[in-house]
Structure formats: C-alpha cells, structure tokens
Amino acid sequence: MTTPDAGGTAAVPPAGATPHAPKTGPHRAGPRKSVTGTRRTIAVLFLLPALVLLGALVLYPIGYSVGRSFFDKAGDFSGFDNYETMFSDDGIRTAVKNNAIWLVAAPALTTALGLIFAVLTERVRWGTAFKLVIFMPMVISMLAAGIIFRLVYESDPDRGVANALWVGVHDTFAESSGFPQGHPGARSPLEGAGGGAFITKEPVRAGEPVVLPLTGVPPDLMPDDAASAKPAAAEPGKVTGTAWQDFTRGKGRGQVNAPDAAEFGYPGIKIEAVKDGEVVASTKAASDGTFTLPEEADGALLRYPADNFREPYNGVDWLGPTLITPAIIGSYIWMWAGFAMVLIAAGLASVPRELLEAARVDGANEWQVFRRVTVPLLAPVLAVVVVTLMINVMKIFDLVFVIPPGSSKDEANVLAVQLYNSAFGDRDAGVASAIAVLLFLLVIPVMLFNLRRMRREGRR
Amino acid sequence: MAATAAVSALVLGLGACGGDDSDDKGNGKDGGGGKESAATVQLPKLDGEKVSVAAVWGGSERKVFLEVLDEFEKRTGAEVSFVPAQDPIISFLESKVAGGQPPDVAMLPQVGAIEQAVANKWAKPVGPEAQKELDKNYAQGWQKLGAVDGKQYGVYFKAANKSLVWYNTAVFDNAGVEEPKTWDEFMQTAQTVYDSGVTPLSVAGAEAWTLTDWFENIYLSQAGPQKYDQLAKHEIKWTDPSVEKALTTLGGLFGKKGFIADNALQTEFPASVKQTFTGGDQPKAGMVFEGDMVSLSISETKAKVGTDAKVFPFPAVGDGPPAVVGGDAAVALKDSKGAQALLTYFASPDAARIWAQAGGFVSPNKGLDLKAYPNDVQRGIADDLIKAGDDIRYDMSDQAPQSFGGTPGKGEWKALQDFLKNPKNVAGTQRTLEDAAAKAYKKS
Numbered sequence: 001m002t003t004p005d006a007g008g009t010a011a012v013p014p015a016g017a018t019p020h021a022p023k024t025g026p027h028r029a030g031p032r033k034s035v036t037g038t039r040r041t042i043a044v045l046f047l048l049p050a051l052v053l054l055g056a057l058v059l060y061p062i063g064y065s066v067g068r069s070f071f072d073k074a075g076d077f078s079g080f081d082n083y084e085t086m087f088s089d090d091g092i093r094t095a096v097k098n099n100a101i102w103l104v105a106a107p108a109l110t111t112a113l114g115l116i117f118a119v120l121t122e123r124v125r126w127g128t129a130f131k132l133v134i135f136m137p138m139v140i141s142m143l144a145a146g147i148i149f150r151l152v153y154e155s156d157p158d159r160g161v162a163n164a165l166w167v168g169v170h171d172t173f174a175e176s177s178g179f180p181q182g183h184p185g186a187r188s189p190l191e192g193a194g195g196g197a198f199i200t201k202e203p204v205r206a207g208e209p210v211v212l213p214l215t216g217v218p219p220d221l222m223p224d225d226a227a228s229a230k231p232a233a234a235e236p237g238k239v240t241g242t243a244w245q246d247f248t249r250g251k252g253r254g255q256v257n258a259p260d261a262a263e264f265g266y267p268g269i270k271i272e273a274v275k276d277g278e279v280v281a282s283t284k285a286a287s288d289g290t291f292t293l294p295e296e297a298d299g300a301l302l303r304y305p306a307d308n309f310r311e312p313y314n315g316v317d318w319l320g321p322t323l324i325t326p327a328i329i330g331s332y333i334w335m336w337a338g339f340a341m342v343l344i345a346a347g348l349a350s351v352p353r354e355l356l357e358a359a360r361v362d363g364a365n366e367w368q369v370f371r372r373v374t375v376p377l378l379a380p381v382l383a384v385v386v387v388t389l390m391i392n393v394m395k396i397f398d399l400v401f402v403i404p405p406g407s408s409k410d411e412a413n414v415l416a417v418q419l420y421n422s423a424f425g426d427r428d429a430g431v432a433s434a435i436a437v438l439l440f441l442l443v444i445p446v447m448l449f450n451l452r453r454m455r456r457e458g459r460r
Numbered sequence: 461m462a463a464t465a466a467v468s469a470l471v472l473g474l475g476a477c478g479g480d481d482s483d484d485k486g487n488g489k490d491g492g493g494g495k496e497s498a499a500t501v502q503l504p505k506l507d508g509e510k511v512s513v514a515a516v517w518g519g520s521e522r523k524v525f526l527e528v529l530d531e532f533e534k535r536t537g538a539e540v541s542f543v544p545a546q547d548p549i550i551s552f553l554e555s556k557v558a559g560g561q562p563p564d565v566a567m568l569p570q571v572g573a574i575e576q577a578v579a580n581k582w583a584k585p586v587g588p589e590a591q592k593e594l595d596k597n598y599a600q601g602w603q604k605l606g607a608v609d610g611k612q613y614g615v616y617f618k619a620a621n622k623s624l625v626w627y628n629t630a631v632f633d634n635a636g637v638e639e640p641k642t643w644d645e646f647m648q649t650a651q652t653v654y655d656s657g658v659t660p661l662s663v664a665g666a667e668a669w670t671l672t673d674w675f676e677n678i679y680l681s682q683a684g685p686q687k688y689d690q691l692a693k694h695e696i697k698w699t700d701p702s703v704e705k706a707l708t709t710l711g712g713l714f715g716k717k718g719f720i721a722d723n724a725l726q727t728e729f730p731a732s733v734k735q736t737f738t739g740g741d742q743p744k745a746g747m748v749f750e751g752d753m754v755s756l757s758i759s760e761t762k763a764k765v766g767t768d769a770k771v772f773p774f775p776a777v778g779d780g781p782p783a784v785v786g787g788d789a790a791v792a793l794k795d796s797k798g799a800q801a802l803l804t805y806f807a808s809p810d811a812a813r814i815w816a817q818a819g820g821f822v823s824p825n826k827g828l829d830l831k832a833y834p835n836d837v838q839r840g841i842a843d844d845l846i847k848a849g850d851d852i853r854y855d856m857s858d859q860a861p862q863s864f865g866g867t868p869g870k871g872e873w874k875a876l877q878d879f880l881k882n883p884k885n886v887a888g889t890q891r892t893l894e895d896a897a898a899k900a901y902k903k904s
Contacts, residue, residue, distance in 0.1 A: 091870065155723045181718055185655050215655035216718070220742045247655050249634045319726055405666040407725040407877040409869035426863055 069433035082434040095413040107389035110333050114340025135338035146402030149331035153318035163315030170313050178223050180311045185215040196306035206298040207234050210241030213257050223267050229259035229289040239297040243269050244289035265289020269308050273297035321411040324404050340385050347381030387450050415439050501808035504801050507537035511798035514543040515567035524818040532805050538798050550576050564799040567788045570858045578608040584792040586612040587800040593807035597827035601850035606789050614789030617806045619824040621845045622673050622751035622784040623774035631658050631746035639772035646775040653746045662745030664732035665724035665880045668873030672857040677774045679706040680782035692856045694901045698893035707886045715883030721745040733757035752841050766835045783848035786855045864900035871896040
C-alpha cells in the first residue's frame with residue numbers, strides 16, 4: 001500500500017520527507033544524483049522494463065480503445081456516433097441502470113454481512129471453522145458459482161433449492177387443493193363464474209338428478225379414495241347429483257355429460273347451492289361422486305367454489321425478468337461475503353481490547369459497544385472492503401453471463417456483458433470501445449478515492 | 461468394376477496400416493455397405509491428393525461424417541482430413557483464409573453463411589460433374605438454396621426438417637386422439653389432451669429459436685411462400701396484416717390457459733423434449749414441436765422413437781402444411797480437383813446412404829432409397845421433405861441479419877419471448893419486431 005509513496009520519494013525528493021536532505025544534498029554532488037545517491041540514468045534504466053510493460057499492456061490499449069471508439073464497425077471515422085448509439089440503445093441503458101443497482105446494493109450488503117459474520121465469529125467457540133465455511137465459496141470460480149446458482153434458482157421446486165424452500169414454507173400455511181386444473185369440457189352444463197369457480201347454467205330442481213361433469217384433473221393428483229362414478233338416484237324433496245371426471249382414459253369423453261363406470265368421482269369436492277348470490281346450502285361429494293343437497297337448494301344454481309381448483313404453488317420466478325438482478329446479486333453476496341469477513345476480522349483483531357473493555361466498564365451494552373466503538377475503529381478497513389468490492393462489481397461479468405436464461409438476459413444486462421456482446425456478438429468494435437471508455441470513466445472516481453485514501457494512510 | 465474393387469481393397473489395406481481402432485471399425489462397416497449397393501457415381505482417381513473438410517460437427521455426428529469421408533478416400537485414393545470448426549463457422553473460416561490455409565471444402569450450416577462466403581469471394585462455384593449429380597438428385601428448391609445470384613455454390617448434404625410435432629404415444633392413447641392434419645384439428649387434439657389431465661404442449665421458451673420456428677411454420681402455411689420470402693428479405697414490414705394474422709393464431713395457442721407447460725420461458729430445448737417423454741402416463745406435456753433433432757434429445761430418455769415417441773407433420777394452418785427446412789451445405793473454398801470430387805460425392809446418393817443408415821440424418825437427396833433409413837419415423841420425415849419438393853422454405857430467422865434473427869435477448873428472439881409471456885399483445889409485438897428489423901436490415 002505504500003508503494004506509490006516510496007516511488008514518489010525516489011523520483012522527486014519531497015520537501016518534508018527528510019529534513020536533512022536539503023542541507024546535505026548540495027554538499028555531496030551535482031544535480032544528477034538523487035537522495036539515495038543513484039544516478040538518474042541508472043534509475044531510468046531500472047525503471048525502463050516496468051515502464052515499457054506498463055505502456056504496452058495498459059497505456060497503449062487504453063489509448064487505442066479511446067481512439068477506436070470514434071470509428072465505426074468497418075473502421076471509418078464516425079465522430080461521436082458510437083456514443084450516441086450507446087446512449088440511445090435500450091439494451092445499453094438497461095446495462096447502465098443495472099450497473100448502478102449493483103454498485104449500490106452489492107458492496108453495501110456484502111460488507112454488512114461480512115461485518116456481522118466477523119463480529120459474531122469472534123465470539124463463537126468454533127469461530128475458525130465457521131469462518132472457513134463462509135470463506136469457502138471464494139475458492140470456487142465465478143463461472144462455476146454461476147452454474148450452481150442457475151440450478152439453485154431453477155423454478156421447478158423439485159430441482160431448484162430456493163423454490164423448494166419457498167414452496168415448503170408456503171405449503172405449510174396454504175395447502176394446494178385436490179383438483180387442480182379441473183375445468184368444464186365442451187358442451188358442459190357448467191360455465192365459468194369468475195375467479196376460477198364454475199356454476200351451472202340452469203337452476204336445479206329437487207327430484208331431478210344433476211350432472212356436474214368436469215375434466216382435466218391429472219389422474220396422479222386425484223384423491224386416492226376416488227371410486228367409479230355413479231349416476232345419482234332421484235330423491236323427492238332433495239337435490240341429488242354426481243360430481244365426477246367426465247373423461248375415460250383411452251376413450252376420450254366417453255358418453256358426454258353422463259358418468260361411465262370407467263370414470264372416477266370427485267370425493268370431497270365442495271358444492272354450493274347459490275340463490276341470488278347467497279349460498280343457501282353446501283355439501284361435499286362422496287367417493288363415487290354422488291352428493292345430496294337439502295330442499296333449500298331447489299331452484300338454485302350449483303357452484304364449484306374456486307378453492308377446489310387451487311393450483312399447486314410453484315414458488316417464485318427467481319430467474320424471471322423482474323427478480324433476475326436481485327437474484328444474481330444474491331449469488332454474488334454468497335461468494336464475496338467470506339472475503340469481506342476475512343478482511344474485517346483481521347481489522348477486528350487489531351482493535352485495542354482496552355477500548356472495548358473501557359466502554360463496557362463505563363456501562364455500555366453490547367450494541368452500543370459495537371455501534372459506537374467497534375464500527376468507528378473499523379471504518380478504514382470497511383472503506384477498503386467497500387471500495388475493493390465496488391471496483392470488483394463495476395466489471396462484473398461471469399455471473400451475469402451465466403445465470404440468466406435467454407428470456408431474461410436483456411433485463412440482467414450489465415456493461416461488461418454488453419461490451420462482450422457488442423464486440424463478439426455484433427462484431428462492432430466501435431460501440432464496444434465506447435462502452436469500455438464509459439466503464440473506464442466510471443471507475444476513475446472510485447480509483448481516485450482509493451488513491452487519496454492510500455496517500456492519507458501513508459502519511460499517517 | 462473389378463478394377464475399382466482392386467483399388468478399394470488396396471486402399472483398405474493402406475488405411476488399415478495407419479488407422480486407429482475407430483478407423484478400422486468404420487472401414488469394416490463401409491466395406492459391407494459398399495458391397496451391397498453398387499456405386500452410382502463415378503469419381504476421379506486422386507491418389508496422393510490431400511483434401512481438407514471443415515465442419516462444426518462433434519460427437520456422434522462427427523464420427524458418422526468421418527465414415528462418409530472414409531468411403532470417399534477408399535474410392536478415390538485421396539487423403540481426406542477433417543478440420544474441426546467452431547460456431548460461427550464464418551468467423552472460423554475468416555481466420556483460416558486470413559492465415560492462407562482455407563480448407564478445400566466447408567460445411568456451412570446457414571444460407572446466410574453461403575452468401576457471406578460468396579460475398580467475401582472465398583467460395584468457388586460447383587463444377588460440371590457435381591452439377592450433373594445435383595440435377596439428377598436434387599429438387600430445384602434445394603438447388604436454389606445453395607445458389608447465389610444464379611450461380612451454384614452449395615451442395616446440401618444434410619437437411620433438417622423443422623416442420624414436425626413430436627408426441628408421446630401414451631398421452632395420445634390415453635386421450636383417445638389421432639394425429640391432427642389441420643390447425644383446427646390440432647387445437648381440438650390439444651383440448652382433448654388437456655381434458656385428459658395432461659398439459660398438451662411443451663415450449664422451449666428459454667431458447668427463442670424454437671419460437672421463431674413456431675412463427676415461421678404458421679406464417680409459411682398461412683400467408684404462403686411468396687409472402688414468406690418477402691418477409692424474410694424485409695420487403696414487407698412486420699406490421700403487415702399477414703403477420704398480425706399469424707401472431708394471432710400463435711397467440712391463440714400460447715395464451716390458452718393450461719395449454720403450455722409451466723415455466724416455458726425458462727425451459728431449455730433439451731428439457732422441453734425430456735419433460736414430454738419422461739413421467740410415464742403423466743408427463744409434463746404431451747407434445748413438443750421442433751425439427752428432427754428432437755430425436756437426439758429423446759435418445760437421452762428411456763422413450764423409444766417409433767413406439768413411445770412419434771411424429772406428425774406440422775398441421776396446415778392455411779392451404780397446405782408448411783415445410784420449413786434447414787441444412788448443411790458443402791461449399792468448395794479452393795479450386796482443387798479434390799474439392800470438386802468431394803462435392804460430386806456429397807451430391808450422390810452413395811454419400812447420403814452411409815449417414816442415413818447410421819441414423820439421426822435426413823437427406824434432401826431424392827435419389828436416395830428411403831429403405832436406407834433405420835426406422836419408420838426417420839423414413840417418414842425424409843419422405844415429407846422430398847415430397848415437399850420446391851415448396852420448401854429455409855428457416856427465416858437464419859436468413860435474417862444475426863442481430864435480428866439470432867442474438868439472445870435481442871430482436872426477433874426477445875420480441876417472441878415477450879410475446880410468449882403476453883400472447884395478447886399482437887400489435888405491440890409487431891411494432892417491436894418492425895423496429896428491430898428496420899435497424900438490423902439497415903445496418904447489414
């Protein structure tokens with residue numbers, strides 16, 4: 001961290017560095033010698049390899065990219081056209097927006113989590129083991145981590161662990177129903193009643209058996225006690241009927257709107273009798289699908305309420321367009337929280353214990369000690385972590401390249417990925433260079449901040 | 461005839477000297493095949509000459525292709541080397557040409573690639589012998605696909621029929637339905653399958669090329685080949701009423717509740733096939749649409765093509781069923797005798813037979829006896845393709861500039877994915893498509 005300072009001293013002796021130098025300098029020799037007494041030519045000679053490398057590998061490419069950004073795809077001069085394209089292209093605008101989200105959210109959350117882990121592991125007996133586990137994801141390459149999280153976020157709860165957890169929690173509170181996907185077939189006496197409920201088109205009469213056929217319940221999801229459907233017997237003064245799956249495997253509908261022996265009843269399905277919007281009676285079907293309603297149901301419409309057909313909950317669409325960026329940031333935090341933790345833990349180790357003890361003796365509780373003593377003392381370390389992560393996040397590529405499926409690649413776009421796409425997908429080196437320049441300009445403030453901080457620290 | 465046999469025996473011996481295990485196996489097989497059917501094409505003697513072929517094929521495809529090349533070596537005495545290329549093959553060839561070492565022949569997987577190769581002045585026209593074979597064995601439609609500005613450059617060796625719907629026979633049996641012929645029948649079939657408790661269709665929405673193929677099949681059948689060609693060249697706009705009609709038809713399917721398997725937008729192509737052919741009586745979907753390469757993904761499941769998995773031609777939305785095709789064309793990049801001989805060979809039924817027997821291959825060569833295919837499904841696909849004759853149309857998105865028709869998250873791909881999410885938005889989709897197309901076609 002002190003290299004820039006050392007370099008500075010070697011090249012130009014700063015006034016206040018060594019108070020004796022100005023006095024002794026003129027006595028010793030002419031202007032060709034530096035403080036350490038090396039001749040300038042020799043200094044240059046020794047610096048040359050490094051300078052050549054730096055120039056060839058860093059400065060020249062920067063200059064070339066800046067130049068290239070003023071030429072179009074074919075290599076003809078085009079002024080600021082590439083920059084215009086860059087700011088008018090929707091894809092690139094999303095990329096800029098996403099980079100901003102990343103820049104704000106990822107380093108802050110990672111550092112916060114790292115701080116919590118560092119402070120907690122200090123007090124746990126198995127702290128080192130815990131740290132090891134948290135740090136482990138750092139060892140995995142970004143690409144592999146991306147593939148892992150692609151699977152973690154998979155929307156099928158049988159494959160994606162994130163949704164498996166989510167669905168598990170959800171289903172303990174709201175069970176899915178027994179008849180998902182049930183719906184009236186063609187020429188059915190039922191029609192949709194809004195909100196997923198189905199209702200008879202005609203009012204029912206007591207003494208005339210009713211048929212309430214549905215189709216589409218997957219056979220493997222049918223209740224186990226389903227038995228072969230039977231037509232209901234007419235009972236005077238009562239509304240009777242059958243609720244069943246009007247579909248015979250291998251034969252299509254069979255006899256339409258009439259229960260066949262090969263078809264199954266809907267045991268336990270709820271049926272309501274509705275008059276003028278009011279439920280006057282309700283019942284559940286038996287295992288052969290037959291049901292009986294009291295006399296009040298005479299002249300009412302029969303309805304299957306919507307909760308019969310609630311679809312199994314499928315969890316959250318992590319990789320969908322709306323959640324994709326937060327989801328990728330989540331995987332980034334998983335990787336880098338360990339890095340933050342290790343740096344902060346090292347800083348924590350050098351915090352003088354007396355200060356913490358003193359605060360406790362003065363009557364501060366643990367929260368106050370953490371908030372008023374530990375965090376301020378750690379501020380320089382926290383700054384290093386945040387800035388390092390910021391630079392890291394600015395050029396984020398791998399995770400964003402790997403995790404999103406094709407349908408949400410656009411919404412997950414960031415500058416580095418866009419740069420790659422423009423350069424190697426569209427083969428437009430001009431626009432790609434313009435993006436590179438933009439990225440460079442964005443990194444500069446963070447770099448300056450970092451340099452100033454280093455210099456300040458060096459002075460201390 | 462005797463002379464040829466002697467030469468081939470000689471070459472067989474030579475090959476065995478330098479060949480490794482797999483080489484020997486290939487030779488044995490080919491030898492058998494050669495005896496059964498007499499050669500239909502006369503190839504020149506090219507002893508000692510070296511011919512190189514570049515293709516992107518890998519895995520089992522490369523293995524069979526090498527067998528095809530072995531037979532050529534045997535007949536001509538030339539030494540053929542296979543150059544493994546990467547996608548996009550045009551960029552690969554660019555570096556080879558720049559390096560001064562282009563392969564003699566390249567297998568180009570897109571119509572656009574042939575045009576680019578001609579525009580870059582790499583491609584060499586087909587010679588008279590190869591042209592003779594082409595005239596004998598290829599329908600005009602297939603010849604035209606390999607021609608640029610009236611000059612023949614490409615010889616289509618391997619074809620892809622992209623107008624197929626694959627179905628799980630158990631699902632169709634349980635629902636008691638037959639293969640549909642028209643779009644209305646298709647929708648009815650889907651409804652009955654849905655009534656039986658199985659989601660009718662699996663759509664690979666994560667890979668938008670499957671969505672462009674959906675659109676192309678409907679459009680070709682509904683609006684006709686002429687409009688199809690115009691739209692492919694962007695001579696009519698995407699805001700055209702014919703596009704609206706096709707999108708409305710497609711939206712009627714995509715937007716129907718319960719017709720499309722869950723999470724279509726995140727289903728990759730192989731997964732879309734696998735979920736259709738796993739799960740016994742209760743798979744996640746009953747049908748899946750795509751070209752003959754579906755059989756490759758089916759082979760990774762327990763289902764057997766021909767018994768558990770069958771196929772019917774894409775239903776006719778308009779007057780007749782569509783025939784959207786793709787394919788790999790051989791193009792000569794050097795003016796060598798070997799390159800021309802190889803093109804002649806590729807245009808002959810002899811070369812096609814070797815791969816057809818191995819499976820996973822459909823030839824546009826009408827001279828090839830359909831008996832060569834290993835099963836009824838492959839035979840049916842090939843038969844449909846040959847019967848379609850000159851009405852075949854090349855995949856539209858493959859003809860479009862890459863930034864419109866072939867970039868994930870952009871252009872047509874993105875627009876159709878958004879359409880799958882919101883199938884009611886026909887007008888909005890058309891506008892997005894037209895905006896993207898206008899930009900992409902202007903640039904190229």
